[in-house]
Amino acid sequence: MSRTIKGGIHPPEHKELSENASPRVYEAEGELIYPLSQHIGRPAKPVVKKGDHVLVGQKIADADGFVSACICSSCSGIVKAVEKRRTNAGTYGECIVIDNDGQFTEAPDYGREVSCDDLTNEEIIGKIRDAGIIGMGGAGFPTAVKLMPKDPGAIRHVIVNGAECEPYITCDDQLMRTRAADIVEGLQIVMRLFPHAEGVILIEDNKPEAIAAMTAAAAGQEHVRVVVARTKYPQGGEKSVISLVTGIYTKVSELPAEAGCIVDNVATILAIRNAVRFSKPLVRRMVTVTGDAVKTPSNLIVRIGTNAEELVAAAGGIREGVTLEKALFGGPMMGVAVADLSVPIQKGSNALTLLAHDEAMDAQREMTACIRCGRCARVCPMGLVPEMMAEAVERKDYESYEKKFYGLECIQCGSCTFICPAKRPLTQLFKIAKAEIMAKAAKKPVPSGKEDK
């Protein structure tokens, strides 16, 4: 039953740092910051103004259009400002800032239990939309939109993505260990929307306890099975997950629904369950605070909008005798490095990885000429030839990059950069190329340095 993707790599996992750290609740102390653009699509529109008093679960920004998501307050307090703040994307973005009163007074409807049998499919999707749920594995696609494919009857698989292939991160592992039954309940809710779908829970074999817990929870459930995959990065990527379950490889331009799939991360499924069954909007999530620079690697349940610095402190702070060199939102493969930790946890922030040593700097020093060894092509999960793509980018031949080498099919998983013995920044080049091509398509200049720095 052990299966795995084509290509891929085995980066050091380092999951041992936090995989057995039981989830702890951390309640935010300082102000909470809610960037309006935490998702794919148009930024949310604020529905509160400075001076308003808000409660936990109260909507503070509404979705702007179909592909967008609303934002609900995760604390109670006074709206301090609606202004530009630094976010974890490394740039300044419009944010709602709420002065936390520390009471966490809940809105009247928050936590009201509802039986699914009383809800229509439209009502379920409406509750998911109103909860502001987006893909919590990092992609950030509005979940309600994802759950409304053209033909729900054509969906054959609802996949709960518990692969968690990114090194260091253990929050999904812990969720599956501690909330297995709730996750299966969430899966059943989603499966209700798709009459012909079976439920698949995909887990990598480096998480035996999660496999055991989910298998037990899924036992006796109709049309639900647990699929175990041999551990390999980037197996948790949406396209990889689909190819593992169905054997179909989808193009970048194709949605999972075109392969008859709905793929949701474990945390997203749980958020769906909380929203539908208990009217709880997405206000909390589990975040793994880990890395060799942090004292007590932890899995923290925190309120969205909490300042990352508070999380570091909650995990014991930086280890003595160690200098923090790099801080990442997410894991080391696809995570985003931040220059300043004073940025908020967002809906899609699954981990805070604090590294005492920046390997990327060493790589820059050790870079040699490409020896055309072809390892990049062998590890590419998409079947691309990064060596040729990089060569095209280096001579600014974006035409060839896109047309001849299918460069836009790159999912920027970083496998090629990881494996390259010459330490060439391949993925980084592809990010530049993608930005250039997108900018050209949109006929506007590239936002300077956004992708690169």
Next chain:
Amino acid sequence: MTEEKVLHVSSGPHVRSRLKTGSVMLGVIISLMPATIAGIWNFGPSALYTVLASVAVAVLTEYLFDRIAHKENTVKDGSAVVTGILLALVLPSGTPLYIPVIGAVFAILVVKCFFGGLGKNFMNPALAARCFLLISFGTQMTRYEVDGVSGATPLATLAAGGNESLLNMFLGRTNGVIGCSILGLLIGGIFLWAMGGITWQIPVSVLASFTLFIALFGGYGFSPVRLLQQICGGGIVMAAFFMATDPVTSPVTGRGQLIYGCLVGILSGLFRVYGSSADSVSYAVIISNLFTPLIDLMPAPKPYAYRKRQAAKEAGQKKPSRFPKPALILCAITLIAGLLLSTVYGMTKAQIALKQEEEKTASYREVLPDAEKFSAGSDLKSAVSALDGKTYGTSFGKVTIDGAVEGKDSSGSAVGYVIAVTSGDGFNGDISLSVGILKDGTVNGISFTTLNETAGMGMKAEEPTFKDQFAGKNVDAFVLNKQGGSTEDNQIDSISGASITSGAVVNAVNAAVDFYRNQIAK
């Protein structure tokens, strides 16, 4: 975070594998060790010195070039060591040490550094250097010695109709280059493959296409022993695992590697069967290297998502061939070319022989115009064959008597003899000539059948002023007069500036006269 600290910010991924260019090279070096050690074991310390000289000079050359060109020191990536070892492994063991030194300088400086260093060379540096050495130092590069005794390589022995123990070839206990132990190469090559240093495509396609070509055109059919001898000799295994697989000069994609591998194999076979050079594989690899950019121009492999789509469309019709079409086409073209070549060779072979025979007769006529027919009686034949093609006499230099015929006029009475001699002492190789001798021992004339001397100098031997000096003289032996202005019958004026050529010719004529007087006339 309160203290002022700058966090590193860079685009992901933020971790790297431990694999470095240096470790890739180290993998190659380790996998070359079995063959290197086998070479030193078989050939003794001289092989070790060759390896050491080659490696040291390769590294030093790269270091000095980087210094002089103000480039970053690239020695630490280890690629110069790899080139050094590879070069040594394709050199004969007993060569003077200046051979690996010159070769290593050429490989690193000319082939690699001049074209931009690591990753930029368009030919395999070690093999390019070997070809350069073969052309420039042909003698040293083809003198194979084991324990001070020189001999032919297994392939040369086989080509001459001899036989060679397959086991000795497999173990590398034959005359050959240092890295001729097939066992050592296989151990290293399979290790390299297992470590991910090379892919299976190139070794498999090189060996398969080469074997197929030899089986079809090698003249021995599918005889397993003959095929194995061809595979174990002449460096095809070395090329399959270590030379053709050099990532810099081979295609990146698996499909490209298959095409390239077939090209290497077929060209090796072509040169082996129909070529005249001492080496076939080296040339095949470096020529194939030149095709690499072209092969890489082929459409890139489609991403999985696109391949699936195509397969789905074609489902139910027919399964797309797993073997790439361009490879099939290329193989077909090469096979056809090989066939054509062999047919043309077969057709022209007889004509060439006829032509050569005519030329010979013409030269006989030239030196013995009175004769009508030329024939060799059994006594003449046995006199020549008694010499066994060995150097004739002791005072004529490297002269051999190639043949002798008796010339008779139209009435059937003997006029004289024509003796064909070759001197190996020419300035530019062999000089062959026919010497016409009348029955009384008078030299009637000489005519050259092979003369490749320097134009304007040694080539003047063909001019009447030189070669007519021999005609009509009846002497025991001619003497070369370097001063000129000869008065005596036995004196021959040297061609000015070409005393080596002149001496060789005089010696050759003297040998012919001696042969006539002592063996034919008796």
